[in-house]
Amino acid sequence: MSTAAQVLDTVLNATAGLTIGELLLQHPDVPRRTAQRWLNEWVKENKLVAVGTGRTRHYRASGTAAPAPAEVRTDGFHASIQLSVDSLDIVTYLEQPVVARRPVGYQRDLLETYQPNVTFHLAEPLRRQLHRMGRTAAMLSPAGTYSRAILNRLLIDLSWASSHLEGNTYSRLDTRKLIEYGQVAQGKGTLETQMILNHKSAIELLVENIETAGFNRFTLMNLHSALSENLLPNPADEGRIRQHAVEIGKSVYRPLSVPQQIDEMLGILLEKAGQILDPFEQSFFVMVHLPYLQPFADINKRTSRLAANLPLFRANLCPLTFLDVPERAYSLAILGVYEMGRVELLRDLYLWAYERSTQEYLAIKQDLAEPDPLRLAYRDLIKQTIRDIVSQPTLEPLALVQRAVVGVPETDRSNIQSLIVQELGRLHEGVLARYGLRPAELLAWKAAQGR
Template structure:
């Protein structure tokens, strides 16, 4: 196995990525990853200690391992004394393995990209005037042969299946997704809307979905977008046995996601009959109702013929937005449609946890203008691994330590405790949490808000001691919170 380590000091101005200095901690992470990579069968912590020759205490090494697991670069397998650590690899189309640390000096999350993806991202981040005009290329679709062409190499598909398999194959379709439905509804509604520029916070989204009350100062369109996601996800969960890549499922998915958001209400669920344009791109979508309908049917038939659920999901994320079969809301349709095979096969769903908006947009621009899928593939793989980690924690109530939460544990704890002691409502809490976040570095604020809101949403009587809260304070707060 060939491991390519990225150099933190390497300039990436061309790709539009912030350049961070190479810190001592990052160097130690490189050494640790290099050591683990030489043991593809897995390595025990005792072996790691020996290989590091005493450069750090066992506790420090454990912290480094937890950081790298939380960032998606290592995997922990087995339990207790049999625990082993393995590199979580990303495989390029050429078959090479590349593992890039997406850590800045402060530990912010960054999507790890393969060399092909970095090159593509650099291209689409150029000014629009430097990118030649592109039109819909039917050959891109026609060249795909189900179960013979693969956008996701077998190594990636195997890895994703090992991480995403959570219940037995004998269970009815949708069993697992329904087990985590309450969490999935909020996460997927929020993250998919966030990728469209929606400014609702996680807590505001939860409040809207639970009581139907829009956030103060937010536009009606943002609330409608989130509510539409909820309806669409519930449709997928309730119809898990029937949903598939056919016109009924996809057009109804669009109707639910676009409800009350299109200038022409009749356009919801209907293939477009007008020309459309897309901002930030030199790409011009296919025109002509008959050609659109023909290509739409071809996309659905091709997707339906794909056996592997991950390949099927990714194909939908590529070709539905590329075709732009509807007047608007195409990317939202593709993100939820990607969950169809995952729900049907009882695999962990994909909720786009932590996916940066700009990286996702760049990945779609690469599909539109270049018919290149490498950047979107890297985003898809990383996002799915993040989702697996999140819902494994929800299902088992056990998760990997979050380095961000460790760094800000005092501030997070104080903020949660204050919200409870002051018996704040959800609306009051949103403003208070944001004011506390203002004390942090700008790049950490949104993550801080999300973490505190998540803590409050999952707080119960059995978990209040760590915040130094009394049962009476919690019970008083619950009355106004609910």
């Protein structure tokens, strides 16, 4: 482990100072608690001064002038997002006018030369740091335990933040009302509302099928289908390989246009993704290569952001919600991959975004209620019963419930019956995907029940 003297020397040599997150990036072997204790001691000893509060708190040598304050730099990156020299080089190139940048096509080598578990987009010290950040109390539990425990919060945060990166103007409060109560925000277009609901359905798809979901065509196609429902000009493009050429707005990048080539590269991409053992490397690999290939007619970046969470869900790590990620910063980071085949800028943003996400979720994890064991054990039965009841509006609901629980042990039967009735009472458009139902089916059932 780095010594205290080495850590102090790093801070003293940083002209603009360092946040604790930036310091740990250079000394990933030092536990965060130890680094914080050292910093506090050095401040008391007047070796360092602390500037700012919370996550943006910087430490610098005593007697040095503080840098000019800047919450957001001109390149769209928040001042707390530390960019490497390589990343700044990417930003400089991309800030040129489009006409000054060289047109490029898809470079197969970026994917074909990648060897799972041999070559890495994320260096080993960085992966260790991410693991320390994202560790939860559910690490040894069955896959998906943590994501199910935080599902209500996750649906709101990830749906809102990912949609915001697409220009969606729903507020977080609007998103919460839509997801929890089915309440559409006033003054918002149907496209924005649909985008939020599609995110919710797609997240539920991953969490509820965590045992079988993987980096395969079935999962990816259904994930895209959930995200793109009712948003594409041609509904036939939902969950299907792109059949035509596309252009990337404000970019000189031209993706592959031949469907057979797209299909071939997607096969290679999924095979390599599935072989990666480290969940963070797997997550970042998908964030790089899915949007770069552009396998779908649209909604590729949204698909990659949710797919990037799949390995984290499975490993019971904190999710990557993209909270507070600046839209301009994310756009530049993705363009760095598109136009230059370089991942450094996206990597720096990924690290910052994940630390931001973990701060939210590790702060609330102690307050999480334990999942209802009966609801967990009988979730498939509950879902199927709800589906059967709504899809058969002319039949008596209570009779269907009683028939469904016949095989349940007598000690649990009445409780399961009550759970099903409760779920029926909470049905609204925002939760229908969980049961494989459509809005029209719910309307027909409510009409038949006189609701």
